[in-house]
Amino acid sequence: MAFEPPQRLVRALGESAPDGDEWLERLPKTAEHAVELRELTVERVQVPGGRSSLVVLVRRPDGAPAVLKLAPRRARPESERAALAHWGGLGAVQLLDGPAAEGVLLLERLHPDVSVRSLPEAKALLEAAGTLRRLWVEPPGGHVFETVEQRTGRQAEAMRTGGFGEVTGLVDAALAARAELLAAPPEERLLHGTFRQSKVLAGERVPWLAVGPDPVVGECAFDLARLVRDRVEDLIATPSGAATTRRRIKRLAESLDVDQERLRGWTLFRAVESGVRALRVGRPRDAELLLEFAGWL
Secondary structure (H helix, E strand, C coil): CCCCCCHHHHHHHHHHCCCCCCHHHHHHHHHHHHHHHHCCEEEEECCCCCCCCEEEEEECCCCCEEEEEECCHHHCHHHHHHHHHHHCCCCECCECCCCCECCEEEEECCEEEEEHHHCCHHHHHHHHHHHHHHHCECCCCCCCCCEHHHHHHHHHHHHHCCCCHHHHHHHHHHHHHHHHHHHCCCCCEEECCCCCHHHEEECCCCCEEECCCCCEEECHHHHHHHHHCCCHHHHHHCCCHHHHHHHHHHHHHHHCCCCHHHHHHHHHHHHHHHHHHHHHCCCHHHHHHHHHHHHCC
8 A cells, every 4th residue: 555645744744844854755665664564454544634643544463443653753753652651541542552663653543533623612622621631640750751841942932033023022922921831830740732622532432532642741721722722713703702712711721720820821822832833834824813813812
């Protein structure tokens, strides 16, 4: 079978690939070797798939369904492996046994085309929040996960040097919020890192399980902040979008015992960071939505 990467993956990795990176060119052979090593039967490549990895629906030698995931080093797949192992299938997709290989994960098969985004908004937020709560556990001792301070430090530096003068006010506000939040952080937990509705898929063991973590250690409000802006295009298109966003922050903070102002601050930082990054890689429409949303906060 030809392991052709979906165009969504090609575009996304093209935005962030360092000079000389050949991961996409090597991907078909890497996937073929991973399949042969594990004696898997390939069903199909998941399309449109994700923005940082190739996802292949496979069957194990005993016929059990599974997912083979291949990701470049810059997507931190070994960090994902460590987090999934620590969660042990509680709230997240189960990591399956198999030959260890860098950047290759064999995972429990969920329903890849059914996420909580298929539910009405209020129900989707409720189910997503419940899933996220189960992931917030103490990190393993001696862990090597990136911290929120480290990750946002890299992001903050890129925001300062972005050179987009028209958003200077929002960038300054976001950086000030980050500095204040890091000055007195609450208890740290292992976080999903990139949680949103599309990262919660229907399963067989339990109704909903999280996938695709980019794990980080820090306060829970940071993890929840990305969920606040889910379906941002719908929020922007609604005259009451700003009020709806404020209600969403209040409802999510209360339901997950997170400080409301800390959630608002991290939501602002993450929205502005994503907006500036969208500008930098030439996605002006995405940037416009994110920065307008950030302006409400």
